[in-house]
Amino acid sequence: MCLAVPGRVLDIGEKDGTRMATVDFGGVQKEVCLEYLPDLQVGEYAIVHVGFALQRLDEESAKQTLELFAQLGMLQEEFGDPWEQAAAAGGDPWPFADDPGPEPEPTPVLAAPQEEVQP
Amino acid sequence: MKYIEEFQDPALARRLLDDIHATVTRPWALMEVCGGQTHTIIRHGIDQLLPELVELIHGPGCPVCVTPLEVIDKALEIASRPDVIFCSFGDMLRVPGTGRDLFQVRSEGGDVRVVYSPLDALRIAQENPKHQVVFFGIGFETTAPPNAMTVHQAKKLGIPNFSLLVSHVRVPPAIEAIMQSPSCRVQGFLAAGHVCSVMGVREYPELAARHRVPIVVTGFEPLDILEGVRRAVRQLERGEHTVDNAYARAVRPEGNPAALAMLEDVFEVTDRAWRGIGVIPDSGWRLSERYRDFDAEHRFSVTGINTREPAECRSGEVLQGLLKPHECEAFGTLCTPRSPLGATMVSSEGACAAYYLYRRLELGTVPAAATAPTAASAPLEASPVV
Numbered sequence: 001m002c003l004a005v006p007g008r009v010l011d012i013g014e015k016d017g018t019r020m021a022t023v024d025f026g027g028v029q030k031e032v033c034l035e036y037l038p039d040l041q042v043g044e045y046a047i048v049h050v051g052f053a054l055q056r057l058d059e060e061s062a063k064q065t066l067e068l069f070a071q072l073g074m075l076q077e078e079f080g081d082p083w084e085q086a087a088a089a090g091g092d093p094w095p096f097a098d099d100p101g102p103e104p105e106p107t108p109v110l111a112a113p114q115e116e117v118q119p
Numbered sequence: 120m121k122y123i124e125e126f127q128d129p130a131l132a133r134r135l136l137d138d139i140h141a142t143v144t145r146p147w148a149l150m151e152v153c154g155g156q157t158h159t160i161i162r163h164g165i166d167q168l169l170p171e172l173v174e175l176i177h178g179p180g181c182p183v184c185v186t187p188l189e190v191i192d193k194a195l196e197i198a199s200r201p202d203v204i205f206c207s208f209g210d211m212l213r214v215p216g217t218g219r220d221l222f223q224v225r226s227e228g229g230d231v232r233v234v235y236s237p238l239d240a241l242r243i244a245q246e247n248p249k250h251q252v253v254f255f256g257i258g259f260e261t262t263a264p265p266n267a268m269t270v271h272q273a274k275k276l277g278i279p280n281f282s283l284l285v286s287h288v289r290v291p292p293a294i295e296a297i298m299q300s301p302s303c304r305v306q307g308f309l310a311a312g313h314v315c316s317v318m319g320v321r322e323y324p325e326l327a328a329r330h331r332v333p334i335v336v337t338g339f340e341p342l343d344i345l346e347g348v349r350r351a352v353r354q355l356e357r358g359e360h361t362v363d364n365a366y367a368r369a370v371r372p373e374g375n376p377a378a379l380a381m382l383e384d385v386f387e388v389t390d391r392a393w394r395g396i397g398v399i400p401d402s403g404w405r406l407s408e409r410y411r412d413f414d415a416e417h418r419f420s421v422t423g424i425n426t427r428e429p430a431e432c433r434s435g436e437v438l439q440g441l442l443k444p445h446e447c448e449a450f451g452t453l454c455t456p457r458s459p460l461g462a463t464m465v466s467s468e469g470a471c472a473a474y475y476l477y478r479r480l481e482l483g484t485v486p487a488a489a490t491a492p493t494a495a496s497a498p499l500e501a502s503p504v505v
Contacts, residue, residue: 003155003339003468004261004313016276033238035268036378047316047369050208051236052265054375055316061368068127068340072162077467082209082233086222 004049006062135345153311154181154468176440183466189426191216206240237269244281264378267385282415292402319374395435434461
């Protein structure tokens with residue numbers, strides 16, 4: 001929840017007198033409020049936190065971060081089913097002192113961001 | 120154990136590490152404030168790649184973890200009411216209150232819903248005018264502006280059945296409290312980048328000067344952490360203590376003016392209790408007088424709930440950097456993610472959860488190949504990260 005995720009603005013509209021956008025996060029699209037970045041334009045990237053664009057980000061940084069988050073499974077954590085995640089919370093039994101075993105490797109469920117043609 | 124080859128840019132990570140190794144001559148203790156940074160550090164073994172002289176101490180920057188038990192109990196009480204739709208971010212579902220959590224409230228018939236954005240909760244209120252819709256407003260300076268905007272919208276649109284259970288906290292007073300503790304060992308801070316995306320850096324120069332600690336604004340990716348450590352160590356070795364922005368791609372010095380204006384309109388600064396730590400003066404926000412009607416605590420008369428926190432959970436010491444998670448007697452036995460004593464074990468940004476998830480039993484086992492400086496390395500004078 002604390003983490004903010006970079007996304008790319010796909011389109012901009014208005015809802016209840018508020019500037020809103022559809023933002024793409026490496027394949028997942030969400031409705032995002034632009035009131036805190038009122039001059040953000042279609043095609044630009046921003047750091048988005050709980051549905052609000054908070055700061056503009058350059059495209060290269062945004063794509064690198066999105067790719068990393070996808071590899072680490074963090075996009076799934078942010079946009080996946082929270083009830084499934086809560087039900088699964090618990091992990092493996094402890095301790096692992098005698099047999100540490102392999103480190104858990106999250107499966108990247110969401111695709112890394114694709115190269116996109118700028119509008 | 121993670122290796123440097125797994126970094127996004129191993130060559131750059133190597134150069135940053137080499138520079139840190141070449142710079143450090145004395146022991147230094149740095150605190151990373153944000154729980155997201157803690158997870159990056161543990162996941163990538165950054166603490167084990169650093170010179171032994173550089174210690175990373177985990178800070179209190181997990182909003183779920185610092186939410187007091189009595190606020191969780193208030194949330195559970197409100198969420199149990201038949202006329203209430205209780206909305207929350209997903210990472211609050213398994214945070215233990217006294218005896219149960221929101222996950223269990225839902226299984227017992229409570230209408231608990233997870234939303235991506237607080238505006239989703241407002242939409243639910245518009246669609247369910249016969250229900251009271253309550254949003255669980257926790258979080259630091261990054262999350263407070265979205266929640267502020269949502270309350271502002273509720274007032275503007277005249278949505279009477281929406282309210283906010285507020286438990287927002289502020290980072291700078293926590294840094295102040297940590298520095299004032301007699302047992303404090305922190306000599307420098309890696310400040311939470313996204314908090315500064317909103318707030319800017321205006322609150323930090325005075326803190327850095329008064330306590331003579333460097334404060335380096337730092338991002339969340341592995342290379343960001345290494346760069347933050349590099350800059351903090353450089354300052355410490357030179358006897359400097361200034362504010363440095365190592366996350367300039369996402370942090371403007373002035374922050375986000377529109378978000379700051381909304382915060383000032385909707386909230387006012389108040390004393391707030393932090394789980395396991397106690398009350399820190401001026402460390403939180405509550406709804407300002409103009410928006411007090413939207414305060415769920417008053418609307419549902421739960422202000423009288425006062426819960427004593429269990430003594431066996433030592434998360435307060437973990438949150439203050441006085442205890443590493445695996446040093447707690449309950450870690451992995453009495454306290455696991457399936458049966459947590461405190462939020463630090465269950466939150467996705469909690470320090471105890473990081474140690475459990477990445478199976479960190481002990482510190483200090485460093486692969487020699489990952490730490491030996493390379494002969495070809497050269498000190499970095501300019502930041503390659505920002």
